Amino acid sequence: xxxxxxxxxxxxxxxxxxxxxxxxxxxxxxxxxxxxxxxxxxxxxxxxxxxxxxxxxxxxxxxxxxxxxxxxxxxxxxxxxxxxxxxxxxxxxxxxxxxxxxxxxxxxxxxxxxxxxxxxxxxxxxxxxxxxxxxxxxxxxxxxxxxxxxxxxxxxxxxxxxxxxxxxxxxxxxxxxxxxxxxxxxxxxxxxxxxxxxxxxxxxxxxxxxxxxxxxxxxxxxxxxxxxxxxxxxxxxxxxxxxxxxxxxxxxxxxxxxxxxxxxxx
Numbered sequence: 001x002x003x004x005x006x007x008x009x010x011x012x013x014x015x016x017x018x019x020x021x022x023x024x025x026x027x028x029x030x031x032x033x034x035x036x037x038x039x040x041x042x043x044x045x046x047x048x049x050x051x052x053x054x055x056x057x058x059x060x061x062x063x064x065x066x067x068x069x070x071x072x073x074x075x076x077x078x079x080x081x082x083x084x085x086x087x088x089x090x091x092x093x094x095x096x097x098x099x100x101x102x103x104x105x106x107x108x109x110x111x112x113x114x115x116x117x118x119x120x121x122x123x124x125x126x127x128x129x130x131x132x133x134x135x136x137x138x139x140x141x142x143x144x145x146x147x148x149x150x151x152x153x154x155x156x157x158x159x160x161x162x163x164x165x166x167x168x169x170x171x172x173x174x175x176x177x178x179x180x181x182x183x184x185x186x187x188x189x190x191x192x193x194x195x196x197x198x199x200x201x202x203x204x205x206x207x208x209x210x211x212x213x214x215x216x217x218x219x220x221x222x223x224x225x226x227x228x229x230x231x232x233x234x235x236x237x238x239x240x241x242x243x244x245x246x247x248x249x250x251x252x253x254x255x256x257x258x259x260x261x262x263x264x265x266x
Contacts, residue, residue, distance in 0.1 A: 005124035005125075005176070005178075006124065006125070006126065006178065008079065008080045008083075009079040009080045009081070011080070013082065016080060016082040016083060017082075019057075019080075019083070020057070020058045020082070020083055020086050022213075022216075023057040023058045023060065023083075024058055024060060024090075026060075026212075026213065027060030027061075029205075029212055029213075031203075031204075031205045031206070031207075031212070032205065034203070035148065035203045035205070035258050035260065036061065036064055036119075036148075038201060038203065038260065039146055039148055039199070039201070039260035039262065040064070040065075040068070042146075042198070042199035042201070042260070042262045043115060043144055043146065043262060044144065045068060045070045045071060045114075045115070046070060046114070047070045047072075048070070048072045049068075049070055049071045049072060049114040049115060050071075050072060050073045050074075050075070050112060050113050050114050050115075051065045051071055051073070051074045051075070051113065051114065051115045051116075051117060052074075052075045052076075052077065052106070052108060052112070052113040052115070052116050052117070052138055053065075053074070053075070053076045053077065053116075053117040053118075053119060054077050054103045054106060054116065054117070054118055054121060054131065054134070054135060055077070055078060055079075055103055055118065055119070055120075055121035055124075056076030056077060056078045056083075056087060056098065056119075057078060057083050057087070058083050058086045058087045058090060059076050059086075059087030059090060059091065059096070059098060061117060061119045062074045062075075062076040062087070062096055062098070063090070063091070063092060063093070063096065065115075065117070066092075066093040066095040066096050067093070071095065072095065073095055073097070074093075074095050074096050074097070075097045075098075075099065075108065075113075076096070076097070076098045076099070077098075077099055077100075077101040077103070077106045077107075077108070078098065078099075078100065078101070079100065079101065079102050079103070080100075081100050084098045084099065084100050103121065103125060103130075103131045103134060104127065104130040104131060104133075104134055105134065106134060106138065108138055109138075110137055110138070111137075111138070111139065111140045111141070111143075112138055112140075113138045113139055113140065113143060114139075114140055114142075114143050114144070115143060115144050115145075115146065116135040116138050116139055116143065116144075116145050116146070117146045117148075118131065118135065118145070118146065118147045118148070118149075119146075119148045119149075120148065120149055120150060121149070122147060122149055122179070122182050122186075123149045123150060123152060123177055123178060123179050123180070123182040123183075124176075124177065124178050124179075125178060125179075126178055128179070128182070128189060129192075129193075132145075132189070132190075132193050133193075136193060136195075136265070139265075141265070142264070143264070143265075144198075144262055144263070144264055145190075145195065145262070145263045145264070146260065146261070146262050147186060147190070147259075147260070147261045147263075148258060148259070148260040148261075149182055149183055149186070149258065149259060150183070150205075150256050150257070150258050151182075151183035151184070151202075151256070151257040151258065151259055152173050152177045152179075152180035152182075152183075152256070153180045153181050153183070153184065154255070154256070154257050155169050155172075155173055155180075155217070155255070155256050156169065156253075156254070156255050156256075157169050157214055157217065157218060157243075157252075157253060157254045157255075158253075159246075159251065159253055164239060164242070165218055165239060165242060165243060165246075167221070167225065167239075168217065168218045168219075168220075168221030168222045168225065168239055168243075169217050169218065169221055170221070171221035171222075171224040171225045171228075171230075172217040172218075172220050172221035172224065173217075174224070175220075175224050176220075183257075183258075183259040186200075186259060186261055187200065187261075190261060190263050194265060194266045195263040195264065195265060195266065196263060196264055196265070196266045197261055197262070197263045198262050198263065198264060199260070199261065199262040200259070200260075200261045200262075201259070201260050201261075202257055202258070202259055203257065203258040203259070203260065204255070204257060204258075205255070205256050205257065205258055206253070206254070206255045207252070207253075207254040207255075208250075208252060208253055208254075209247070209252070210243075210244075210246075210247030210252045210254075212254065213254070213256075214252070214253075214254025214256075215243055215244075215247065215252075215254075217254070218239065218240065218243040219240055219243070222236040222237075222239045222240050223236065225239075
């Protein structure tokens with residue numbers, strides 16, 4: 001299965017609306033907000049800083065950077081025009097600018113950014129090297145690159161060995177993630193671009209109430225298993241029902257670790 005986010009620019013309006021809703025809901029998750037605040041705290045943000053986010057979606061990360069006093073301008077680049085339009089509607093600061101552009105070719109000037117942000121982007125692209133090259137082209141000599149992504153190799157809703165709900169999660173990852181092993185490989189990937197890491201941190205994102213993205217993994221994964229013919233519709237419905245039953249009984253658990261890295265040219 002092809003990662004949905006690889007073809008997002010050509011996706012139907014309904015899919016783009018769903019993705020936009022998901023991005024905005026995720027941004028409201030306290031655990032996700034804490035991750036963002038931690039890596040912002042690892043940055044040296046000088047007065048007049050220009051921040052560029054590649055793959056900005058509906059712009060929640062850009063909006064947070066625009067709140068920082070030392071930040072003068074924030075540019076979000078996103079290939080899906082519908083998400084760019086929504087980002088513009090949600091923009092709450094005159095510091096913000098959103099534009100349509102590809103991650104490998106943003107159309108921005110060389111050396112135009114003090115900080116480039118890749119927030120949950122690299123795990124969804126087939127050519128990570130090209131994205132990093134573009135980020136480095138945009139950065140000024142003393143600029144900083146931020147990479148934050150989910151360690152999809154460790155995504156779990158299992159509460160025991162051979163938990164059937166975990167099969168749903170595996171199916172969801174298969175259809176929504178290009179590189180589940182990005183985070184374990186990230187230090188080497190940054191080093192290959194002659195970048196020196198100044199901060200590299202792990203972050204836990206755990207949901208035991210079924211109010212974050214975990215139930216969605218199960219629902220979408222069950223649908224994918226049914227659509228591919230690997231299980232029956234009856235089995236798919238049973239898996240979804242089991243997820244809801246665990247939530248109601250206080251037995252639900254979902255975990256997805258994140259990693260953040262801040263780096264400069266060596």
